[in-house]
Amino acid sequence: MIDKLIEKIKETQNPSVAGIDTSFDYLPDAxxxxxxxxxxxxxxxxxxxxxxxENLYKIVPAVKVQVAFYEMYGVEGITAFKKTVDxxxxxxxxxxxxxxxxxxxxxxxxxxxxxxxxxxxxxxKFVGFDSDFITVNPYLGADGIKPFLADCKENDRGIFxxxxxxxxxxxxxxxxxxxxxxxxxxxxxxxxxEWGKDLCGKYGYTDVGxxxxxxxxxxxxxxxxxxxxxFFLVPGYGAQGGTADGLKVCFDSRGSGAxxxxxxxxxxxxxxxxxxxxxxxxxxxxxxxxxxxxxxxxLKR
Amino acid sequence: MIDKLIEKIKETQNPSVAGIDTSFDYLPDAxxxxxxxxxxxxxxxxxxxxxxxENLYKIVPAVKVQVAFYEMYGVEGITAFKKTVDxxxxxxxxxxxxxxxxxxxxxxxxxxxxxxxxxxxxxxKFVGFDSDFITVNPYLGADGIKPFLADCKENDRGIFxxxxxxxxxxxxxxxxxxxxxxxxxxxxxxxxxEWGKDLCGKYGYTDVGxxxxxxxxxxxxxxxxxxxxxFFLVPGYGAQGGTADGLKVCFDSRGSGAxxxxxxxxxxxxxxxxxxxxxxxxxxxxxxxxxxxxxxxxLKR
Numbered sequence: 032m033i034d035k036l037i038e039k040i041k042e043t044q045n046p047s048v049a050g051i052d053t054s055f056d057y058l059p060d061a062x063x064x065x066x067x068x069x070x071x072x073x074x075x076x077x078x079x080x081x082x083x084x085e086n087l088y089k090i091v092p093a094v095k096v097q098v099a100f101y102e103m104y105g106v107e108g109i110t111a112f113k114k115t116v117d118x119x120x121x122x123x124x125x126x127x128x129x130x131x132x133x134x135x136x137x138x139x140x141x142x143x144x145x146x147x148x149x150x151x152x153x154x155x156k157f158v159g160f161d162s163d164f165i166t167v168n169p170y171l172g173a174d175g176i177k178p179f180l181a182d183c184k185e186n187d188r189g190i191f192x193x194x195x196x197x198x199x200x201x202x203x204x205x206x207x208x209x210x211x212x213x214x215x216x217x218x219x220x221x222x223x224x225e226w227g228k229d230l231c232g233k234y235g236y237t238d239v240g241x242x243x244x245x246x247x248x249x250x251x252x253x254x255x256x257x258x259x260x261x262f263f264l265v266p267g268y269g270a271q272g273g274t275a276d277g278l279k280v281c282f283d284s285r286g287s288g289a290x291x292x293x294x295x296x297x298x299x300x301x302x303x304x305x306x307x308x309x310x311x312x313x314x315x316x317x318x319x320x321x322x323x324x325x326x327x328x329x330l331k332r
Numbered sequence: 333m334i335d336k337l338i339e340k341i342k343e344t345q346n347p348s349v350a351g352i353d354t355s356f357d358y359l360p361d362a363x364x365x366x367x368x369x370x371x372x373x374x375x376x377x378x379x380x381x382x383x384x385x386e387n388l389y390k391i392v393p394a395v396k397v398q399v400a401f402y403e404m405y406g407v408e409g410i411t412a413f414k415k416t417v418d419x420x421x422x423x424x425x426x427x428x429x430x431x432x433x434x435x436x437x438x439x440x441x442x443x444x445x446x447x448x449x450x451x452x453x454x455x456x457k458f459v460g461f462d463s464d465f466i467t468v469n470p471y472l473g474a475d476g477i478k479p480f481l482a483d484c485k486e487n488d489r490g491i492f493x494x495x496x497x498x499x500x501x502x503x504x505x506x507x508x509x510x511x512x513x514x515x516x517x518x519x520x521x522x523x524x525x526e527w528g529k530d531l532c533g534k535y536g537y538t539d540v541g542x543x544x545x546x547x548x549x550x551x552x553x554x555x556x557x558x559x560x561x562x563f564f565l566v567p568g569y570g571a572q573g574g575t576a577d578g579l580k581v582c583f584d585s586r587g588s589g590a591x592x593x594x595x596x597x598x599x600x601x602x603x604x605x606x607x608x609x610x611x612x613x614x615x616x617x618x619x620x621x622x623x624x625x626x627x628x629x630x631l632k633r
Contacts, residue, residue: 138398198437
């Protein structure tokens, strides 16, 4: 799957991913005013996302859908999540479900089946939320990761493991130094590189990627050196404060090896002064193009 | 909320929780044979869970529902999860949603709203999956935890933070020793104790509990000493190998401070030789009583 992502990035000339993390609060006031139930809210979110995807699918190679924004609207929200994932895949977009799941082996196997594997009922196979990539939490160690690796191999999918997250307090645990001299994030980074070794694609990257925040450039630079076969999913650009120049270190010398996410900067672009007067979809497209140019120009510098 | 849990444990004289982690595969063959879709499977799971809850609600103080087992059946599975949570609450059981969520602050806030907070639409408040407790992953540090603490306070709910998990590879990261001499699990344990300090109930325990596996008694003993105000949710009893004598160290000197989970040992009891010939519900009740006696007897020794 990592090969498909790399090829799609080349095709679109765009190493960025649009985060379709649609809170009800992000919707236009006129839309919100018509909603009085979870069902209304979920339907309005699906409509909003449909407009986003229609306007973005030729510009970005992939979308990342943060499930938390849907879970908060209950079953109706999860239905909207599934519809969003399915709409994006139908348009040929690579879909990353940002779920950050992690549990003991037998439970991790259930999560894996939900997103990148399948369940069998009455001799037929079903996938709950058919995704190309998901994000995974490493706190439980290898046996919480192995079920995902098996599904990556069997179904040509990928995962991104949390290594160095973009939030302000990510360092509280992740930057702490073990007795062997390596930090927790470096230790996880080394494990991720190892977990991927049987899943290497033709461009030298594996199906086991890493989440590395744009907001911590020095740690990202260290990880890029430590993890030569690991593709990075880079959150934190834009609204969280990461800049194109800061996150250049996530890429390799060929300008590959990473994909940068922006969520609010794209999906809420219609509210910003810069894109004033544009529709939700047109503003998102313009913001995605601006982001693409910002990053690709930084990579040329 | 921790006070309510402690009182319910006293009332039932039972410091154990039944894990309603119902895989379709666990259902009786005759039931499975009639299912041909995700919808069928989800309905069969709800019926199975209804029988479990009807037979368990007088014996156990709480149920823990592992959402992964429902997510794998897609939207239909999540609908079954919600129905299970609602059925259990209606019977007066304390409901722990075992979701192990963790993300950056703004996203963690969404997860919190989904389970222990609420969202507002058209001036009305809704809760997606109304739970008393949820489990949370600490890898992102304090700002991924704070939104949950706010909802614990505002809505009288609780969380259990992963500290030392029950799986075989939990030590790969959690047991590693930092330069200051403390392990990762001890470091997280100390943070959990701190995160709870404004949420202390009348029995000396806080609404911020810890997940501490029954399968690692020496680490559990260390944590019990390190975390005097933290209530433990103890997975790993039974099918995973934890014994009542081994997990005694999770309790305080008064026999309080912990609740032990068993999932397969209870919900699949009807398949075991020991409870042969009993219905699903009767076998689960008998297994839950045996577990209660096993643990309370160990605590008396």
